[in-house]
Amino acid sequence: MRKEHMIKAAAFVLIGLGLLFLAGPVMTPKNNDPAGGIHLQEARGILGEPENSIDVIFVGDSESYTSFCPKIAEKKYGFTSYVCGSAGQRLFESYELLQEALERQAPKAVVIETNCIFRTHGWIKDCQEIADHKLEQLFPAVDYHDRWKVLTASDFGAKPLYTWINDQKGYHKKKGTQTYVGDQYMKKSRGRKNIRPIQQFYLNKIVDFCQEKGIAVVFYSVPSPKNWNYEKHNSIESYAEAKGCIFWDLNLKTDKLKINWKKDSYDGGDHLNHTGAKKITSYMGKKLKKKFGL
Amino acid sequence: MAYHQTSYFLFFFPLAVLCYQLTPERHRWKTLLFFNYLFFFFISKKLLACLLVSSALTHYVGLWLGYVKARHREILAQTAREERRERKQSLKQKERRIFLFGLLVHLGLLLFFKYTGFLALNANFLLGGLGVSARFTIPAWAAPVGISFYTLQAVSYLADIYLGKMEEDTNLGRVALYMSFFPTIMEGPICRYTETARRLYSGAPVNWENLTRGSQRMIWGFFKKLVIADRLDILVKTVFNGYVQYDGAVVAAAALGYTLQLYAEFSGCMDIVIGSGEVFGIKLPENFRQPFFSRTASEFWTRWHITLGAWFRDYIFYPVSMSGFAKKLNRNGRKRLGPVYGGIPAAACALFAVWLCNGIWHGSGWHYIFFGLYYFVLILAGNILEPAVKEFSERRGIDRACAAYRMWQRIRTFLLVIFGELFFRAVSLRAGFVMAGKMFANFLPASFTNGTLLKLGLDGKDFTVAACALLLVFVVDYLHERGFHIRDKVAGWRLPLRWCVYYGAIALVIVFGAYGAGYAPVELIYAGF
Numbered sequence: 001m002r003k004e005h006m007i008k009a010a011a012f013v014l015i016g017l018g019l020l021f022l023a024g025p026v027m028t029p030k031n032n033d034p035a036g037g038i039h040l041q042e043a044r045g046i047l048g049e050p051e052n053s054i055d056v057i058f059v060g061d062s063e064s065y066t067s068f069c070p071k072i073a074e075k076k077y078g079f080t081s082y083v084c085g086s087a088g089q090r091l092f093e094s095y096e097l098l099q100e101a102l103e104r105q106a107p108k109a110v111v112i113e114t115n116c117i118f119r120t121h122g123w124i125k126d127c128q129e130i131a132d133h134k135l136e137q138l139f140p141a142v143d144y145h146d147r148w149k150v151l152t153a154s155d156f157g158a159k160p161l162y163t164w165i166n167d168q169k170g171y172h173k174k175k176g177t178q179t180y181v182g183d184q185y186m187k188k189s190r191g192r193k194n195i196r197p198i199q200q201f202y203l204n205k206i207v208d209f210c211q212e213k214g215i216a217v218v219f220y221s222v223p224s225p226k227n228w229n230y231e232k233h234n235s236i237e238s239y240a241e242a243k244g245c246i247f248w249d250l251n252l253k254t255d256k257l258k259i260n261w262k263k264d265s266y267d268g269g270d271h272l273n274h275t276g277a278k279k280i281t282s283y284m285g286k287k288l289k290k291k292f293g294l
Numbered sequence: 295m296a297y298h299q300t301s302y303f304l305f306f307f308p309l310a311v312l313c314y315q316l317t318p319e320r321h322r323w324k325t326l327l328f329f330n331y332l333f334f335f336f337i338s339k340k341l342l343a344c345l346l347v348s349s350a351l352t353h354y355v356g357l358w359l360g361y362v363k364a365r366h367r368e369i370l371a372q373t374a375r376e377e378r379r380e381r382k383q384s385l386k387q388k389e390r391r392i393f394l395f396g397l398l399v400h401l402g403l404l405l406f407f408k409y410t411g412f413l414a415l416n417a418n419f420l421l422g423g424l425g426v427s428a429r430f431t432i433p434a435w436a437a438p439v440g441i442s443f444y445t446l447q448a449v450s451y452l453a454d455i456y457l458g459k460m461e462e463d464t465n466l467g468r469v470a471l472y473m474s475f476f477p478t479i480m481e482g483p484i485c486r487y488t489e490t491a492r493r494l495y496s497g498a499p500v501n502w503e504n505l506t507r508g509s510q511r512m513i514w515g516f517f518k519k520l521v522i523a524d525r526l527d528i529l530v531k532t533v534f535n536g537y538v539q540y541d542g543a544v545v546a547a548a549a550l551g552y553t554l555q556l557y558a559e560f561s562g563c564m565d566i567v568i569g570s571g572e573v574f575g576i577k578l579p580e581n582f583r584q585p586f587f588s589r590t591a592s593e594f595w596t597r598w599h600i601t602l603g604a605w606f607r608d609y610i611f612y613p614v615s616m617s618g619f620a621k622k623l624n625r626n627g628r629k630r631l632g633p634v635y636g637g638i639p640a641a642a643c644a645l646f647a648v649w650l651c652n653g654i655w656h657g658s659g660w661h662y663i664f665f666g667l668y669y670f671v672l673i674l675a676g677n678i679l680e681p682a683v684k685e686f687s688e689r690r691g692i693d694r695a696c697a698a699y700r701m702w703q704r705i706r707t708f709l710l711v712i713f714g715e716l717f718f719r720a721v722s723l724r725a726g727f728v729m730a731g732k733m734f735a736n737f738l739p740a741s742f743t744n745g746t747l748l749k750l751g752l753d754g755k756d757f758t759v760a761a762c763a764l765l766l767v768f769v770v771d772y773l774h775e776r777g778f779h780i781r782d783k784v785a786g787w788r789l790p791l792r793w794c795v796y797y798g799a800i801a802l803v804i805v806f807g808a809y810g811a812g813y814a815p816v817e818l819i820y821a822g823f
Contacts, residue, residue, distance in 0.1 A: 005502040016797060020804070039811045124336050128301040135300060136810070145805050146812055149755050 023141035026155050027148075033164035037147045040093070043084040045166025046101045054105045055294050056081040058170070059094040059206075060113025066271045067113070067222040070169035072278060073285040079294035083170030089116050091202035092130055096137070098206060102213060108292040109216045111284075112206065114236050114249075115227050117199055126198045173274050180261035180269030185225040186233070186251050193231040195239065207243050216292065217245040222280060223254050225261070225269040248287065250280060257283055295336045296480065296818050297566045298519045303512065306333065310476070311573055315500045322497030323467055326475075326574070333476035334439060341438035344407070345474055348400065352448040353469040355396035359455045360462030362389055393456040397449055404445045407437035412658030440479040442655060442823050446605050447473060451487045453609055460488055468495045477570035481563050481820040483581040483601040490576060498575045508572030510781055513799050515565030520807030521763045523559035524816045526551045528751035528808070534719055537729050542737035544746055545729045549716040554764060556715060557585065559819050560599070584771045589703035591672040591710060602655070606648045614644040634681050642674055649673075656823050660723040668714050759806050 029036040032044045042065075046054065056079060058064050064085035073081055084097045098110065120126055136143035147155075195203065210217050219240050221228055228251045240247035250257060257279050261269060264276030272280060288294060295301045310329040317325040335342050366385040373381045414430035421428060451472070454460045463469055472491040533540055533548035540548075561582040571578040581600050588594035595603045614620055620640045628636030653666020687694050713730070720726030741747065748754060770780060784795055809815075 002502070005505075008502075009505070012793065012796075015793075016800065019797065019801075124295070128295070128299065131305065132300055135304070142804060143810065145807065145810065148805050149753075 017139075020139050020141050024139060025159075026151070027141040027144040028160060029144060029147065030155060030158050030160050031164060032162040035150070036164075037144065037150055039143070040086045040097065042166055042168075042170055042172075043086045043097055044100070044162075045164060045170060046082045046084055046105065047162035048164045048166070049082065049105070051104045052106050053080060054082045054101075054107050055079040055292075056109045056111060056288055057098065057101055057105065057107045058083040058085060058111045058113065059089070059098060059116075060085045061089040061116040061119065062087050062172075062271055063115045063222040063224055063227065064089075064113035065170055065172045066174050066266075066273075067277050067280045068111075068284060069171045069173070069274075069277050069281045071171070072281045073288075076282065077285040077289045077294065079285075079289060081169065081288075082166075085113065085170060088119065090119060090129065091116060091199055091206065092133055095202050095206050095209070096133075098209065102209075102215075106213070107215060108294060109218050109288060110206075110210045111218045111220055111288075114219050114221045114232070115224065117195055117203060117236065118193060118232055120196050120199065123196065123198065126196070130198065171277070174266040174271065174277075175274055176266040177263055177273060177275075178266055178268040179263075180225050180265050182225050182269060185228065186230055186254075189230040190234070191231040192235045192238070193229070195235055203239070204243075207245060211244075217243070218288075218291075219245060219247040220284065221249045221251050222272065223251050223257070223259050223276070224271065227270065246291070248284075250283065253283070295333065296821065297477070297563055297570070298516060298818070303516075303566075306336075307570060307573075311500055311505075314574065317497075319497045319499065323471055323495045326494065326497075327467065327471055330471065330474035330476045330479070334474060334479060337439040337480075338436070341436070344403065344438040344441065345444065348403065348444060348448055349470045349473040350466070351396065351399055352451055352473060353463070353466045355392065355399075355452055356455050356462040356469070357464065359389060359392050359396075359452065362392060363455070363458070389456060393452055396452045400445050400448050404441055407435070407441055409654075409658045410435075439821060440481075443482045443484055444473050444479065446484050446602075446655075447487075450484070450605060450609060454487065463487070463491065465495070468492070471495055475571070475576070477567045478578065481560070481567065481818055482599075483564065483567070483579045484605050485579060485601070489579060493576050494574075500573060500575065504575050505573055507781065507785070508569040508574075510784075510796070511569030511572060512566045513796070513803065515562040515567075515569060516803045516807070517763070517799065518558040518562030518565065518767060520803055520809055522760055522767065523555045523562060524808040524813065525752065525756055525760050526555035526558070527816045528756075528813075529747075530555055530719065532750045534721060534725075534729075537720075537725055537732075540732070541741055542732040542734065543739055543741035544750070545716075545732050546712075546737070547742070547747060548750075549712050549719075549729075549733075552719045553712045553715045556719075556819060557582075558764075558767065559816075563818055563820070584775045586708055586711075587704060587771070587775050588707050589700060590676055590707060591669055592676060594707055594711060595669070602652070606652060610651055611644045611648050614647045615640065620644060635678070638674075638677060641677065645670055645674055656718070661717050661720050661726050664723050664726065665714055665718045668717065672710060672714075756808075763806070 029038040032038045032041060032047045034041060038044050046057070058068055058081065062085065065083045068081070068083055070081040070083060073079065082101075084094075084101055086093065086097075094112070094116065121129070207217050219236055221233065221236070233249050233251065236249070237247055239245075259272075259276060259279060264272055264279065266273035295306060297303070306329075310326075313329070314322055314325050331342060331345075334345055338344075366382075366389065369385065370378055370382060410433050414432050418429045418432075421430075451469070455462050468491050471494040472485070472487055475485075475490065475494060478485060530548055530552045533544055534552070537545060564581045568578045568580070579601050583597040583600060585594055585598035588597050620643055623643065624637055624640035627639045630636070631638070649666040649670035650663065651666070652669070653663040656662040656665065684694075686692075693699060716729055716733075717723070717726035720729055747757075752760070773780060784792060787795070
């Protein structure tokens with residue numbers, strides 16, 4: 001190819017990227033309410049909370065938002081919290097949500113539910129997902145392309161203003177009951193479940209990011225026979241120790257917490273229902289209050 | 295990774311093109327081969343070994359065949375004329391055995407990976423019927439990506455050497471490239487050795503014209519795949535997976551939706567594939583030629599998945615038609631049924647073989663076999679009825695060449711295609727019959743007007759986008775049918791206008807594509823076959 005052609009190709013790509021970049025503010029949701037079309041809307045309810053009003057922020061996958069109820073914690077222990085959890089949350093999403101949340105909040109602690117640390121679709125797909133995510137971050141017009149359906153004149157020129165407040169503070173109340181019928185799942189072991197390099201990379205970023213801001217990082221594992229085991233416990237324990245973080249594995253405290261697997265799960269030991277969540281909230285609330293003087 | 299994903303068109307493909315271009319010309323084929331295997335590895339991981347085995351097998355059986363054929367030519371040249379015919383037949387037997395060895399190993403691999411589960415399931419059903427308690431375990435292994443496609447390419451390579459249509463290639467690298475070219479590995483087109491191998495190996499540089507024309511074609515493919523096919527998939531999946539709760543009108547809408555989805559998906563993917571090849575300067579064979587303008591079912595298959603139809607024609611229809619059995623049947627048929635209908639029994643045998651194989655090739659399920667045999671019946675019925683229809687038309691003074699009659703033929707063929715696709719997409723043969731039954735016994739036209747269609751995952755705006763996009767595809771197809779090629783026209787425009795068109799097309803894909811949050815990823819349909 002001649003030099004002239006290379007310049008032409010580069011110009012075409014650069015102009016295209018420029019146009020795409022300029023379209024970003026138009027396509028970006030202008031509010032975090034349900035009509036606005038923002039992604040991970042319930043987790044992003046935190047963007048509408050008053051500045052510096054949240055004491056503890058939770059992140060993680062569905063285990064996080066079905067196990068801790070901020071309203072109960074506030075009523076019982078007097079501190080405010082928000083669960084920025086989302087279904088199948090990946091660590092790069094946790095990192096992004098935390099970055100957004102910490103722009104206006106200065107919590108004492110960030111609590112990471114550990115199940116998402118082991119979520120992987122294989123390194124190839126993980127890399128693809130991260131690349132797509134980066135692209136969407138860089139070009140919001142791609143991420144929010146589907147907002148053409150709700151686009152109005154006000155989308156041209158208006159700046160985002162997040163006003164929606166999530167009453168449940170990110171918590172998902174699950175009412176049903178399905179008994180877990182398996183054996184004792186936390187069998188003592190010396191083995192470890194490796195944290196994959198990609199997950200480790202984002203976990204380090206989250207921990208470093210929080211610690212740089214003077215925010216304590218707490219890892220906690222929600223009782224879940226379907227997802228948790230001693231090998232995972234060992235890995236997180238070592239990691240938390242190495243990074244100077246706290247780790248509370250509630251899977252080892254099911255007797256103390258009085259978790260009843262006949263009543264406290266809504267899907268046979270995968271997630272907790274509201275009865276189970278109340279027990280976790282009480283335990284975690286008490287521990288957090290004591291530890292951080294909330 | 296798949297052709298419509300960002301990992302392909304933003305990372306893998308540009309990187310492959312860049313590395314290819316930066317490699318010295320005589321080593322470019324190695325770079326291409328590396329990216330072929332890398333692409334395969336990304337999708338099928340260690341099953342890459344299957345492709346390597348198939349490529350090596352194809353190459354060495356080809357060499358063996360070539361060597362034996364050359365040796366036989368020498369022997370025949372030294373054989374006395376009167377003994378030559380007999381000798382030739384015995385030598386041909388040996389060549390046939392070598393060819394059959396290569397064929398059976400390839401088909402064995404295909405059978406093992408693709409059909410073991412289906413065979414075990416049916417064997418268990420039979421055993422159950424016979425009251426035997428023993429059962430086969432249903433395997434759950436994955437098949438290497440594109441095994442159905444590269445197997446056919448391997449067989450065509452060996453068959454062409456066996457039939458003396460071409461010489462064997464002594465270069466393993468060239469055979470490996472032919473078997474694994476990454477743009478074609480997932481969905482074809484099914485290439486012939488003489489069409490692509492030498493060009494792939496030549497290491498011709500990427501030039502400006504190829505780059506721009508290939509990219510244009512890829513954008514058009516993304517438009518069809520992401521704006522139409524992936525949007526319609528939402529409706530199609532909802533109805534076909536939950537068919538029990540819908541009436542015949544909704545089923546008919548879903549069958550139409552699936553037919554259009556499949557066309558947009560497969561032809562869109564072919565645009566991406568052929569465009570990718572074009573960037574490397576490889577002219578891949580076309581797989582679609584405005585199929586919905588077909589006037590008969592047999593014409594449809596010369597316009598839809600053209601390379602598969604051509605493969606079955608060359609390697610199944612012709613060999614069966616030319617077999618001793620078919621020739622005898624033809625002779626007897628002509629004697630007993632006369633010159634008009636006498637050839638039909640022999641043709642029916644060849645057609646049956648073609649359509650049975652076509653059905654089986656598409657997948658391991660009885661609905662696929664039914665789909666193949668559906669076209670066998672349609673085409674055979676067309677052949678049988680043709681003389682009678684012709685006579686009737688002449689007697690009634692119907693002009694079969696007039697526009698109205700041609701339009702009627704196209705609509706009829708389109709409806710028959712939709713009906714066939716209903717079975718093709720159905721989750722099982724039984725489901726296909728239930729759905730077809732609903733279309734005739736429980737057709738509620740009110741479903742089109744009372745908002746039922748808007749409860750299937752697509753809202754009014756989605757339908758509007760899909761309809762406009764389909765209209766655009768129809769217009770482009772119509773212009774192609776009339777011999778007018780828009781790409782050539784656009785390429786002649788001045789740069790600012792041309793770039794505006796390209797940016798506009800890219801913007802349409804980005805904004806109206808059914809991808810990202812809120813949409814389930816849609817795998818390439820034919821990559822599963």
